[in-house]
Amino acid sequence: xxxxxxxxxxxxxxxxxxxxxxxxxxxxxxxxxxxxxxxxxxxxxxxxxxxxxxxxxxxxxxxxxxxxxxxxxxxxxxxxxxxxxxxxxxxxxxxxxxxxxxxxxxxxxxxxxx
Amino acid sequence: xxxxxxxxxxxxxxxxxxxxxxxxxxxxxxxxxxxxxxxxxxxxxxxxxxxxxxxxxxxxxxxxxxxxxxxxxxxxxxxxxxxxxxxxxxxxxxxxxxxxxxxxxxxxxxxxxxxxxxxxxxxxxxxxxxxxxxxxxxxxxxxxxxxxxxxxxxxxxxxxxxxxxxxxxxxxxxxxxxxxxxxxxxxxxxxxxxxxxxxxxxxxxxxxxxxxxxxxxxxxxxxxxxxxxxxxxxxxxxxxxxxxxxxxxxxxxxxxxxxxxxxxxxxxxxxxxxxxxxxxxxxxxxxxxxxxxxxxxxxxxxxxxxxxxxxxxxxxxxxxxxxxxxxxxxxxxxxxxxxxxxxxxxxxxxxxxxxxxxxxxxxxxxxxxxxxxxxxxxxxxxxxxxxxxxxxxxxxxxxxxxxxxxxxxxxxxxxxxxxxxxxxxxxxxxxxxxxxxxxxxxxxxxxxxxxxxxxxxxxxxxxxxxxxxxxxxxxxxxxxxxxxxxxxxxxxxxxxxxxxxxxxxxxxxxxxxxxxxxxxxxxxxxxxxxxxxxxxxxxxxxxxxxxxxxxxxxxxxxxxxxxxxxxxxxxxxxxxxxxxxxxxxxxxxxxxxxxxxxxxxxxxxxxxxxxxxxxxxxxxxxxxxxxxxxxxxxxxxxxxxxxxxxxxxxxxxxxxxxxxxxxxxxxxxxxxxx
Numbered sequence: 001x002x003x004x005x006x007x008x009x010x011x012x013x014x015x016x017x018x019x020x021x022x023x024x025x026x027x028x029x030x031x032x033x034x035x036x037x038x039x040x041x042x043x044x045x046x047x048x049x050x051x052x053x054x055x056x057x058x059x060x061x062x063x064x065x066x067x068x069x070x071x072x073x074x075x076x077x078x079x080x081x082x083x084x085x086x087x088x089x090x091x092x093x094x095x096x097x098x099x100x101x102x103x104x105x106x107x108x109x110x111x112x113x114x
Numbered sequence: 115x116x117x118x119x120x121x122x123x124x125x126x127x128x129x130x131x132x133x134x135x136x137x138x139x140x141x142x143x144x145x146x147x148x149x150x151x152x153x154x155x156x157x158x159x160x161x162x163x164x165x166x167x168x169x170x171x172x173x174x175x176x177x178x179x180x181x182x183x184x185x186x187x188x189x190x191x192x193x194x195x196x197x198x199x200x201x202x203x204x205x206x207x208x209x210x211x212x213x214x215x216x217x218x219x220x221x222x223x224x225x226x227x228x229x230x231x232x233x234x235x236x237x238x239x240x241x242x243x244x245x246x247x248x249x250x251x252x253x254x255x256x257x258x259x260x261x262x263x264x265x266x267x268x269x270x271x272x273x274x275x276x277x278x279x280x281x282x283x284x285x286x287x288x289x290x291x292x293x294x295x296x297x298x299x300x301x302x303x304x305x306x307x308x309x310x311x312x313x314x315x316x317x318x319x320x321x322x323x324x325x326x327x328x329x330x331x332x333x334x335x336x337x338x339x340x341x342x343x344x345x346x347x348x349x350x351x352x353x354x355x356x357x358x359x360x361x362x363x364x365x366x367x368x369x370x371x372x373x374x375x376x377x378x379x380x381x382x383x384x385x386x387x388x389x390x391x392x393x394x395x396x397x398x399x400x401x402x403x404x405x406x407x408x409x410x411x412x413x414x415x416x417x418x419x420x421x422x423x424x425x426x427x428x429x430x431x432x433x434x435x436x437x438x439x440x441x442x443x444x445x446x447x448x449x450x451x452x453x454x455x456x457x458x459x460x461x462x463x464x465x466x467x468x469x470x471x472x473x474x475x476x477x478x479x480x481x482x483x484x485x486x487x488x489x490x491x492x493x494x495x496x497x498x499x500x501x502x503x504x505x506x507x508x509x510x511x512x513x514x515x516x517x518x519x520x521x522x523x524x525x526x527x528x529x530x531x532x533x534x535x536x537x538x539x540x541x542x543x544x545x546x547x548x549x550x551x552x553x554x555x556x557x558x559x560x561x562x563x564x565x566x567x568x569x570x571x572x573x574x575x576x577x578x579x580x581x582x583x584x585x586x587x588x589x590x591x592x593x594x595x596x597x598x599x600x601x602x603x604x605x606x607x608x609x610x611x612x613x614x615x616x617x618x619x620x621x622x623x624x625x626x627x628x629x630x631x632x633x634x635x636x637x638x639x640x641x642x643x644x645x646x647x648x649x650x651x652x653x654x655x656x657x658x659x660x661x662x663x664x665x666x667x668x669x670x671x672x673x674x675x676x677x678x679x680x681x682x683x684x685x686x687x688x689x690x691x692x693x694x695x696x697x698x699x700x701x702x703x704x705x706x707x708x709x710x711x712x713x714x715x716x717x718x719x720x721x722x723x724x725x726x727x728x729x730x731x732x733x734x735x736x737x738x739x740x741x742x743x744x745x746x747x748x749x750x751x752x753x754x755x756x757x758x759x760x761x762x763x764x765x766x767x768x769x770x771x772x773x774x775x776x777x778x779x780x781x782x783x784x785x786x787x788x
Contacts, residue, residue, distance in 0.1 A: 003356070022354045024333060025419040055324045055353065057331045058294060059419045086304070086325070093297045095289075 008034050014045040014113045016106065020052040023087075027053065028063030035067050035078075044076030045113040049106065051082035061094045068099045077101070081109045127264050130158040134268060138275050147279070148179035151272050155248065156182060158268070159261045163228040163249030166272070167221075169196065169242050176221060176245070183228055183249060190220035197242040200235035207262060207269075208233040232257060234269040238277040246272060298434055301325045305441040315449045320351040322442035323413065327353050329438070330399070330431050332415035333424070337403070339411040340364055350411060360392050372402050373409060378436050382426045389414075399427040401435040405447035413439050472566040475552060476519075480504050483561070492568045494539055505564075511537035515547055522549040522562055533569065543570045602716035607664035608676040608754065609713070609733050610649065611740030612640065612683060612706045614657040620700055628699075633657060636702060639690055643682045647675040652727050658740075662728050665715040673710050673757040680706045680748045681762075681786045687746075703746050707739025710753040735779065738772045742781065752780040 004021035015038045021027055035046055046067070050056075068078050081103040083091070091097050103109035137150035148166040156164050163183030167176040169192065176196075177189040193199070199216045200208075208214060210230050217225060225233070225247065234246040246269045251257065257265075305322060319337050327335040336352035345365050349358045368389050372379055378401030381387050390396055395416040403411045413435060417424045463486075466473050472489030474482055485493075485500045493500065493508075500508060509515045514534055522529045528550040536543035546567040552560045614620075614636065621629045637654065644651055644661050648669075653660040661679065663672035683706065691701035711732030735751060743749040755764055763785040769778035 022327070022333075024331070024354075025421065026333075055328045057328045057419065058297075059331055059421060062421065086328070089300060089304075090297060090328070093293050093300060095293065 004030055006030055006034060008038070010043075011106075011110055012114075013043070014047055014110055015043045016047045016049060016109075018049040018052070023050070023053045023056040023060035025057075025059045025063075028060040032063050032067050036070070039070065039074065039076070044071065044074055046071070046076070046078050047103070047106070047109040047113060048078070048080045049082050050080055050084070050087055054084045054087065056087050056090055058090075058094065061090065061096055064096060064100070068096075072099070077113055079103050079109045079112055081105055123260065127158065127260070130154055130264070131267065134271055138271060147275050148272070151268065151275075152180040152182060152246075155246065155265065155268050158264055159248060159257065160252050160255075161231075161249045162252065164230070165224065165228060165245075165247045167245040167247065168276070169244050171197075171241075178224075179244065181228075184224060185227070186220075186224060190224065193218045193221055196221075200237070200242050200245070201240065203235055204237045204240075207266065208235070232262070232265060234265055236269055236273040236276060238273055243273055243276045243280065298329055301329050302437060302441055305438060305445060315446060315453060316351065318442070318445050318449050319411075320353075322438060322445070323351050323353050326413055326435055326438050327415060330415055330427070330435060331419045332399070333417035333419055335413065335415040337411055337413055338362060340409075347412065362389070362392060368400065369412065372400060372412065376402070376404070378402060378432045378439075380427045380429070380432055397424055397426055399432055399435055401432065401439040403439045403443045403446065405443040410443055410446050410450075413442075470567070472564075472568070474500070474505075474564040474566065476505055476562040476564065478559070478561050480506065480519075480523075480562075482508065489566065492539070492545070492566050509538055518547055519549050519562060519564065522551060526551045526559055536566075536568075536570075543568070545569060602714055604712055605665060605668065605715050606711065607662050607668070607713050607715065607728055607732070608673040608708060608710040609728070609736035610659075610661040610663070610676045610680055610706060610708050611736050612659045612661075612680070612704050613740050615703050615705055615745040617657040617702070620702070624700075632699070632702070636687075636690065639686050640683055643679055643686060646682075647679045649675065649679055660733075660737075662715075665713070665728055673708075673754055674761060676708050676710075677748075677750070677754065677758045677762055677784065680708060681784060684746055684748065684786060705740055705743030705745060706748045707736050707741070707743050707750070708748065708754045709733075709736035709739060709751040710757065711735070711751075731774065734774065735772060738770075739781065742770055743783075748784040748786065750782050750784065752782070755780070755782040 004019070004023070004027035006017055006019045009016050009018075015035070017031060017034055019027065019031060023031070031048065038046070064078070070076075071078055078100040079102070080091070080100065082105075083102055088102055091100075091102065101109075101112055103112055133154055134151065137154060138147060148168075152164055152166050156162065165181035165184050166179045168179045169176055170189075174192050174196070175189045176192045178184065178187060181187075193216055195216070210217070210225060210233055224230075228247060228249045230247045231250050232248045234248075235242060236244040236246060246265070248265065305325060319339075323335050323337045326332070334352075334354040336349040336355050336358060338347040339350040340346075341348045345363050347362045347364050347369070349355075352358045366389055368379060368381075368387055378399065381390055381396070381398040381400070383390075383396040387398075389400075390398060393414075393416065397417050399415050399418075401413045402409050403413060415427075415435065418427050418431065466486040467488075469486070470488050472492040473484075473486045474489050475484045477483045481502055481504050482500050483502075485497060490496055490500065505519055506516060509519075512534070514531065515536075515538075518529050518531055528548060530546070530548040532546040534545050534547055535541070536545040546569055548565040550563045550565075552563050554560045621632075624632065636657075637659070640659060641651060644659070647663075648667075649661040649663050650665060651659070652662045661676070663669075663676045663679075669675075683704070687702065687704055691703075694701050709732050711730075713728040713730040713732045715728045739749040739751060749767070750758075750764070755766075764782040765785055767781040767783055769780050771778050
């Protein structure tokens, strides 16, 4: 596994970002860039599909926290789905799940964002 | 008027303090508190400029928490011994004048820019938290003692608030650190769980690598394993690493050093190690994956990430990575052992599955814990009917086998028995059984192994054939199936017929018992001779014997052996008659005919009654020659004569007419002295 990539699409008012690769400093920055770009367009609801990002480090987590903080300023939401157990555990331990939500499918995520 | 003004002043101050309380309660961050407090302070003392500085002991720096009338925003270096200088004014304030020469550098510039008059050090106990700096009052008035007092009250509240925020920040920081520690512990725990659940070496290696990269905030990593019989280290798994085709030798000094010190190593850009050059990375951390004293491989991680770039790995990182690798080593060692054991088991099972001997293993309780395919075939049972059952139940009809097992259990040594009837399967079943103790590497008995060889068919063949052919022929047939062709085929054989002359009329004057005993004695002697020369007893019809040489096994001397058999038979009859005469029994005599030629051989008969025999004209002519032979005579055909004339003395007789043949056939009589 190498090179981080992502794809962005929209479902209604929700922006879905599918990531592939290590969610670290590089990956996290790319996610935040994509989020902020969409936030500039007025989007407030974001879902991350992390199926192909099996490893996340604490730098990646801190970038996600920054995204959450910015979203809170505009009453936005961040959610995730397709999390590997190790990633979900990391999110729980780092306290990320207090301020954002883990969903178990895209459909559930879209319902939660509505 | 003065009193009224003082009252107004007091009320104003009280209002300010009340407002201060609200600011401290409502604000949730030190920056917003400071902003509010500064605004309130300046309003209270009627000054237009001022600032609140936060002092950072680490780095000896000041940062601007809030400022009014100050362009600078970035942190500034503090004057030398700021804390020590301020401590002198811990319970008071500093009036800024030319006497404060210790205020230098960037702080001095800020103070000049603010036109500051009063500096209140913010101390919590002996610890300097920051500075409250207030500029000159409107209209250049001097600060009154009341204003100084109110400034100190505000400063005290601000100090408490800053201290609380620092505490909260510390708690947050500690919480974050605790979370990271928890994550480390969880990772170690997860790997220990993986030890007992993941037994695939590659999968396990990948799992440990991923966890290590994530927990150490590394940008990439790989697990290097030694290639068998080679000094090359190969990446067993890699993460976020584009080019893993780098040739890395175990002979690199860094790996030798790791092997020597039995510990990992941190490489920084200053090291300039050849591994850094090979990998094209400067920040590297390497830990050995060691199981006991054996190094299974190396974990190599690169670039510790921070939000501001890459930094060097620390000893704490190395300790953590070493702990992960130690856990991983146990797991990998277990996985390897499991792989070896599985392969050995599969190998053993394939051997057991391919052999014809049934192998049944019993646990220490006597219950069957494994049985190979041959065992199931012999027992005519499947694994469900055998596994888990006690041997007493399985072999309940075979007390001999149970006895054999029990002897082995008691004496802990191998016991074998051959040709045992095997009633578990059928009355006809015959087996060879061997029972041996199962001994573990520690020398303890862990049950028994029973080897069962099904010899029912062999026994049947022996029992069947031994009545017709010699033991030697039976053994030869059983040793080489290719020689046994019981299907119909044309083959050249030599046929010998013998017949007791005048036995029918002779037996009319004998008791039935005497007839039977006479025939039994005669046949017993004759058949011994037949078997001596490896003849096949084809039939006994009344007092007639039909012997075949060359079926089912042919040999070059088939005809010579037939002739020798015939001569010896006549000699034995002479000897037998001497005994009979002594017993006052009537002497007997036999005529013998021998022919050689093509016959059809095979199992001939109906489904219920089938015999291996030969048929054809050759057989018929043999029988005719026997009929034509007088008492004590051996008549042979031309074919037999041609093959044996060099070894036997013959007299050519008149050709005889044979039923089914147009021409008379040549007949020769063996001149023997029997």
